[in-house]
Amino acid sequence: MNEARKTQHTLAMTIALISWAMLFATLFMGYAIYRSSANVWPPMGFARISLVLPTISTILILISSWFCYQMKLDINRGQVAPAQKNLNLTLALGFAFLVTQTLLWRNMNHSGVYVSSGIFASIMHAFTWIHAAHVLAALVFLVYLYFQFKRHAGNADALWMKTENGEKFWHFLGIIWILMYFILFVF
């Protein structure tokens, strides 16, 4: 692919990710305000969310990011077949992440943290929903990439742009999740 075109894509994706980062930054800012203005956190009547499921989610998304990175390296080297394997693994781990998120929501509901039971529950549910919605969208894109890999099996160059952008977005969501993990669940 043309070098100048690559620069354009890198630049545009960077700007787009800055935009997205602002969206999540706003959420975190809101969180900081709610948390710092509350006397106790979690508020009276709520327990901390168990760390088991969030930790599993974190591990899943971290490993998936690693495979995703390998996939990009393969494409850069012009090897579509190994990239395909790494893509499959990324996809599988990504869906597993969504499953753990669903379990997390169920878990929260079981322990009385319903969406509508105040600000703590609102944050825990809504922020993870918003992130999960992005993960879902990214997975849809990765599935599309899966078919593109099939179609352009012999032509890594044609796949460069989509792989590169998809990979960046995936890492971005990983980073956001890790921030959420530490800020919402651990800290």
Added chain:
Amino acid sequence: MSGGFNEIHQEPTTFISKYVFSFDHKVIAKQFLWYGILFLGIGGIMALLIRWTLAYPGQPFPVLGPLLFPDSAGVVPPDTYAMLFTMHGTIMIFYAITPILIGAFGNYCIPLMIGARDMAFPTLNMLSFWLALVSGLLVIVSLFTPLGAAAGGWTSYPTLSTMIGSPGSGQTLWCLAIFVLGASSTMGAVNYITTVITLRAPGMGYFDMPLTIWGLWLTAILNAIFIPVLGAGVILLTLDRVAGTTFFLAGAAATSGSGDPVLFQHVFWIFGHPEVYILILPAWGIVSDLLSFFARKPAFGAKATALAMTAVTVLSTLVYGHHMFTTQMSPLLTQSFMTLTMTISIPSAIFFANWLGTIWKGSIRFHSPMLFSLGVVFVFGLGGLTGLYLGTVTTDLYLHDTYFVVGHFHYTMAASVLLGGFAGTYFWFPKMFGKMMNECMAKIHFWGTMIPLNGIFFGMMMVGYGGMHRRIYNPFIYESLRRLIPINEMITISAILMGAFQIVFVINFIYSLCKGEKASQNPWEVGTLEWTIPSPPVHHNYDVIPTVKCGPHEFGNPKLTNGRDFQYQTEDLVV
């Protein structure tokens, strides 16, 4: 990084691919222009309904009234009034001014003025328009929902905008529409920023760009950074409305309220204040260029103007709290926001001085684009200076939420930005459509807009100072406001006049499109790149990508010998 990837796209052949699902930035620009003008008309009619109600409360709106409000014999009912100003504000800002200034001029001017064949990402560009259209449809649909459209003001502060205050689906649709439009604008912004950085013609440094491009580029940067903030805000508001979260709910009426309605105000204005500069930066850019073009003189201190606009862009991110003085933020925040707000007048005064410097000792041609640009200098002077009363905490305690604020922001937006948009339309129309607009009608339109406009907006500041607060259906419920009836009537008559003169514009636009005199390649005798190619340009704009050798404002160089008083940017500077 200039001189990037600039391929020639295949020219579309079918009607659909040429005019509907077009990738061509010139066609998308025109689509945005039509879209914007249409909404300007809708928003304007809403403004007239608002004005009529304020001057003649309880009287049926002539002609349209009985059709629109048969239940009340043509009188605007109070709940409809709230929807009217909410949708008027929303439509004017997001669906009229944004598409015209950013969608239309951004798309049209950026590639042409920097010597590119198209935007960096034509598909993204097309998507951006179609998302904007979806959003526009959502807004229109929201007008016809059972409980009516959103009615909590364009700022839609919770808890009024949550289920406590607005049970209908209108408000939810409003949130969705804004979110979709935000996505569209962000796409546009990513595209504009990348295009300006990577596709400038060889030889074109940042300070060789016309100031229009500077304005549009800075606008795109603000868009990319701050629209997502509003995005997050409306997502949370939507969740409060439909999913039972309680981010912004509090007080006795909220059964499970432990949220914070003021947080939404912070989020809204972190976006909202940059938004007002998003709207005006393109207008400032256009005006800075046009003043130079028609004064036949280089833009005075062009570099300083560009840097001053950049300074405003940076400062605009730090002052949003001046919209919230009456919520009683901490004293420290209050005082900081006041001081920061004041600093914006330094760069503003600098480019103001540069504007006047540009026409000083010029040889001014009073064509319609120039008249409108000079008009912007006048009205933005008033609009900007009235901002100072509002930035001062103590005077704002009296003026906040009165018509003084309404007057201030109409002077800056409905006057400055709108006139800037008209200036741009008259100026680029020949390039866009290959026809000249009728100059006589344009001048009638100018004076017919400029004079009533000051009647409307100065009148608003007068009644505001007199104590009339905003968003009220019938001010004369208050005995103490009765004395303002004559001024309100004057404002309304002025608004009707101004509206009537906009018809001249619409007629001129359509007439010139069909029957206008054919435009030459360079009717205004200007040296920027878009005037080096035919009007209208061919599909791929430039057969050969031009090389830029001098700045965009080379006028009146005494050493010029070729019988022109200007130089094209593609010519070596005569020294």
Added chain:
Amino acid sequence: MNVFSFDHFGHLFYRLNAANWFSLSAPPKDISTNGHLIDYLFNYTSYLNIFYFLLVCIGLFGFSYIYSAKRNKKAYYTYGNQKTHLIITAVIGAAVFLSIDLNITRLSNNDLLNSFWKWPDPKTEKVLKVEVMAQQWMWSFRYAGPDGEFNTKDDVVTNNDLRVPVNTKILFHLTSKDVIHSFFVPNVRLKVDTIPGRITRVWWDANTPGVYDIACAEMCGTHHYLMKAQLTVYSEEEFARWVGAAEQVAMNTNDPEDKNLQWGWKWEN
């Protein structure tokens, strides 16, 4: 004359008389000790603004006239980046900042610190404490009654009817039941938002007995425009008489079971 009828088109001449409008649009009578600070600052800003705007107009209209293509065939070729040009531009920028901005910021800060934020202390001076509850679309005012405590049986509660003694500092604590409202008293030049879940405060005093308007200034729904209350400023004796009688009535008739009456909060100072 019916204000809402067409026949005042007949008075168009009177109505279109600009001198009239300027006197009509003067703000309502200032009845407070500090209101004049705001009027003063407004006028102060106006004079400076008019000065700079006149400069702009002189430039705009003057240059347009003198340097029109008809009169000035050849433009002066300059980029405006000579030293003198830069100095003039910088001086204009600095002048605007130093003359308008810094002055009004300083004045406003002084007014805030010395007056508007100088909260009266009920322990050391005579202060009337009032709690305000806003709701769609009504103002409720609560006076502490003889025991000086809020939300007790002897509290006087009025709706849309605020009565205060002249020349006494009145300290308000405000909140809202449902949506955000704003407590606006044009005659004292002050407004403050009432926000559900929060308590905001404001103080002022009135020096002229009479009857005035209180308005809701924040959009709060369809009947926002009807959310008005009446402010009555009494002489001290009249106020004492009224409030004494009202307390008596409250003691006798306040129903502890009435949910609507049970609001109010303790004051920290």
